[in-house]
Amino acid sequence: MSTSIYDQIGGAAAMDAAVDLFYRKVLSDDRVNEFFDGVDMERQAAKQKAFLTMVTGGPNSYTGRNMRDAHAKLVARGLDDSHVDAIIELLGETLKELGVSDDQIKQVAAIAESVRDDVLSRGKAD
Amino acid sequence: MPKLRFAERDLEIAGGATVLETLEAAGIDVPNSCRAGACQSCLMQAVAGEVPEEARRGVSPAKRELGHFLACVCRPTADLEVARVGGSEAIAATIAAIRRCPGDVLEVRLRGAERLDYRGGQFITLLRDDGLARPYSLASVGGAAELELHVRHFADGAMSGWLARAAPGVEVAIRGPYGECFYVADDLERPLLLVGTGTGLAPLYGIVREALAAGHRGPITLLHGARRAADLYHRDELAALAAAHDNLEVVASALDATGDDDMTATPIDALALERAAAADRGALRVYLCGAPALVNGLRRRLFIAGVPLRSILADAFLPAATGGA
Ligand code: HEM
Numbered sequence: 001m002s003t004s005i006y007d008q009i010g011g012a013a014a015m016d017a018a019v020d021l022f023y024r025k026v027l028s029d030d031r032v033n034e035f036f037d038g039v040d041m042e043r044q045a046a047k048q049k050a051f052l053t054m055v056t057g058g059p060n061s062y063t064g065r066n067m068r069d070a071h072a073k074l075v076a077r078g079l080d081d082s083h084v085d086a087i088i089e090l091l092g093e094t095l096k097e098l099g100v101s102d103d104q105i106k107q108v109a110a111i112a113e114s115v116r117d118d119v120l121s122r123g124k125a126d
Numbered sequence: 127m128p129k130l131r132f133a134e135r136d137l138e139i140a141g142g143a144t145v146l147e148t149l150e151a152a153g154i155d156v157p158n159s160c161r162a163g164a165c166q167s168c169l170m171q172a173v174a175g176e177v178p179e180e181a182r183r184g185v186s187p188a189k190r191e192l193g194h195f196l197a198c199v200c201r202p203t204a205d206l207e208v209a210r211v212g213g214s215e216a217i218a219a220t221i222a223a224i225r226r227c228p229g230d231v232l233e234v235r236l237r238g239a240e241r242l243d244y245r246g247g248q249f250i251t252l253l254r255d256d257g258l259a260r261p262y263s264l265a266s267v268g269g270a271a272e273l274e275l276h277v278r279h280f281a282d283g284a285m286s287g288w289l290a291r292a293a294p295g296v297e298v299a300i301r302g303p304y305g306e307c308f309y310v311a312d313d314l315e316r317p318l319l320l321v322g323t324g325t326g327l328a329p330l331y332g333i334v335r336e337a338l339a340a341g342h343r344g345p346i347t348l349l350h351g352a353r354r355a356a357d358l359y360h361r362d363e364l365a366a367l368a369a370a371h372d373n374l375e376v377v378a379s380a381l382d383a384t385g386d387d388d389m390t391a392t393p394i395d396a397l398a399l400e401r402a403a404a405a406d407r408g409a410l411r412v413y414l415c416g417a418p419a420l421v422n423g424l425r426r427r428l429f430i431a432g433v434p435l436r437s438i439l440a441d442a443f444l445p446a447a448t449g450g451a
């Protein structure tokens with residue numbers, strides 16, 4: 001089995017570097033920044049690190065149910081496919097800046113895609 | 127097998143179990159989410175014993191100094207005592223002196239709380255004997271005999287109105303310390319930028335004096351802002367500090383500054399962004415204290431301008447708390 005992209009790009013230390021890049025993009029992007037406008041930026045950044053760790057295949061024990069719960073309030077505020085698309089785009093930009101190959105970025109995007117329905121509270125919960 | 131101590135209970139740590147798993151097995155609830163060391167939901171505090179480095183990965187320097195760690199990835203190899211973050215008992219103290227300063231600020235000095243292990247810039251909760259409680263930042267340097275608080279006096283403020291009339295010798299209690307807004311001596315050369323409005327100067331005054339006492343050599347800029355020039359307090363103290371230290375620059379900003387009063391009319395957020403842009407952003411550490419609109423707005427703008435989030439320590443004074451007290 002090949003190692004995860006998480007390991008290939010440097011594990012936890014790489015996530016610490018990625019989170020500032022990613023979070024800065026998210027806050028600067030008017031398509032999605034309203035969802036991240038919490039006052040507690042440090043907590044938000046930690047959640048973004050959890051997101052990055054998960055989609056790069058790093059250690060986590062999130063389930064589809066967790067993803068529904070984590071985003072349920074956002075769905076109530078209007079979260080839809082366009083926002084997921086924007087997040088996946090910003091994710092790709094972030095990884096590119098960190099030197100991750102296009103091929104690997106596609107794999108990461110696929111992991112993000114795999115929970116799209118859960119993030120948007122669609123279909124059946126697992 | 128190592129033991130885990132929590133709230134006066136000794137728990138066996140089953141082979142390879144984490145602190146989170148051990149507490150849960152004992153029926154103790156700890157907030158958690160990713161259970162993999164990424165989201166920081168399970169942050170706890172070590173009281174005694176060693177925390178494996180693995181459980182401190184990604185934890186900020188200030189939190190590390192406070193012994194914070196991630197319970198979900200902490201597998202102790204020796205006995206460890208832990209607590210929830212922020213829990214503490216009340217300590218008795220006595221009002222030693224109260225001085226009226228410009229800007230309706232009361233400088234309150236407390237004695238008798240030598241037991242309090244704190245760092246300048248952290249905050250405490252001040253408790254009156256009837257239970258009235260308000261948070262105030264510590265303007266004094268950790269280890270000083272007297273605690274120094276800067277309290278904005280509001281005519282209708284429950285605590286501040288009472289303090290304005292309180293005589294030396296009155297007994298109070300304090301709980302704390304809390305917060306991560308303090309000086310960390312991990313690099314004596316890094317530039318420091320301290321920005322505060324109103325009594326946001328209190329934590330900054332503690333932080334800047336701790337930095338200087340620690341022998342900080344990098345450039346330190348302290349920006350203190352107020353709407354009216356007449357509301358800027360502690361100007362002589364700050365001028366004396368700057369005169370004694372070549373690496374410290376103090377800039378006062380007030381919207382009605384005329385230019386010949388040794389102040390600038392440039393708004394404090396513009397000054398802060400200007401200074402941050404000119405500094406080595408990788409090394410810079412920023413402290414933001416005072417009005418929430420300024421603190422939260424500036425934190426976001428500095429972050430977007432390229433200052434790492436970890437390097438911005440912020441303490442927003444919420445209106446119901448320090449501001450309205
Ligand atoms: C594309 C797939 C996505 C994945 C895999 C994902 C994953 C995650 C994860 C793992 C967390 C942390 C949950 C926790 O531990 O509490 C989280 C939280 C969060 N996500 Fe997502 N996310 C996705 C899409 C989105 C989108 C499109 C938005 C908004 C535009 C968003 C906004 C947030 C916010 C605001 C939080 C923090 C919620 C809180 O404060 O508790 N996410 N996400």
Ligand code: FES
Pocket residue numbers: 157158159160161162163164165166167168169196197198199
């Ligand atoms: S539960 Fe997420 S860091 Fe511990």
